[in-house]
Amino acid sequence: PSDRVFNFAAGPATLPEKVIRKAQEELVDYRGSGMSIMEMSHRGKEFDGVIKKAESDLRELLGIPSDYSVLFLQGGATTQFAAIPLNLCSPEDSADFIVTGSWGDKAYKEAQKYCKANLIWSGKPEKYTKIPSFDQIQQTAGARYLHICANETIHGVEFKDYPIPAGAGAGEVLVADMSSNFCSKPVDVSRFGLIYAGAQKNVGPSGVTIVIARSDLLGKAQPITPVMLDLKIHADSASLYNTPPCLAIYVCGLVFEDLLEQGGLKEVEKKNAHKAGILYDAIDGSGGFYVCPVEESVRSLMNVPFTLERSDLEKKFIEEAAKEGMVQLKGHRSVGGVRASIYNAMPLAGVEKLVAFMKDFQARHP
Ligand code: PMP
DSSP, rough: OOOOOOEESSSSOOOOOOHHHHHHHHHSGGGGGGSGGGSSTTHHHHHHHHHHHHHHHHHHHTTTOTTTTEHHHHHEEHHHHHHHHHHHTTTTEEEEEESSSHHHHHHHHHHHSSSSSEEEEEEGGGOOOOOHHHGOOOTTTTOSSSEEESEEEEEEEEEESOOOOOOOGGOOOOEEEEEEEESSSSOGGGGEEEEESSTTTTTTTTTEEEEEEGGGOOOOOTTTOOOGGOOHHHHHHHTTTTTTOHHHHHHHHHHHHHHHTTOOOOHHHHHHHHHHHHHHHHTTTTTEEEEEEGGGGGSSEEEEEEEEESSSGGGHHHHHHTTEEEEBBOOTTTSEEEEOOOOSSSSSHHHHHHHHHHHHHHHHHH
């Protein structure tokens, strides 16, 4: 028995109860060390074990090839919006951006400060409800990288396949912000030059950002790059150049163990597809009472935004759901409506309860 609610927050978001309890159990005296993870040296043998295990479990989960570095950094995904152009481009180099939502737009705007960032496709005129077909997009010759946001957390738009950078042979690479669908499904890492993700949605608490980068791309940062944003420096010191977010990395490690115990990302994806499926079916089967604006083929398995046909009822919907233990269902302030974030750790029971509530709410508001 637990008093925990079903937390549909977009991030920080729900974590597996099992992981939180394990962290609690080990908190005061970490495995006989006589102190907690929060109190010990990041260069001691206990923490060395924690970060190495977290990395090797993540490598196993995603099948990360050995020529990729895995980094545990600070500053959130937002810091990578600047770090990536600084590391991959000179100020004269160009980089292409496909913008399918607000996060991709932020990445594009930040990159403009450090390179020639080109917006080669934007979903804004269609209110970020689509992913373009890749052959209709004109990429820039000689661009250093092509950036996408693999899952737009606010708009609920997710890439189901990935574009190939036009200059792939000449060293151009695909870069993806996977903050909100990281480890939610298998990914062929070798198709990317660099993947980054804030941990606080699918894999841990806030405070750590994971970067997976093909090693040969590192080491060419612009001279003005702050040392903390130089990915090569972090890679060469195994994420221990300075004090890392030890506790957050430890919790991520517990989540990776849990995902491996579940059978890996193929199994996790099946569960996620099932959860998202019943929620989208409930929306689509409501006869227009609930509406999801996102084009069906690119709907996110992680963030499900919807509106009520009678928008005057949205506030009541969110309040009543909260009273029943389903919280954080309010859509992002920029788009309104309702958003159910159903990351890996959202139990099926939470989605089933939400769907039952949606049907009941509709029946009570004919
Ligand atoms: N990218 C995406 C897709 C996100 O969802 C978020 C956070 N909501 C960010 C970037 C920014 O992440 P952070 O807060 O870790 O900087």
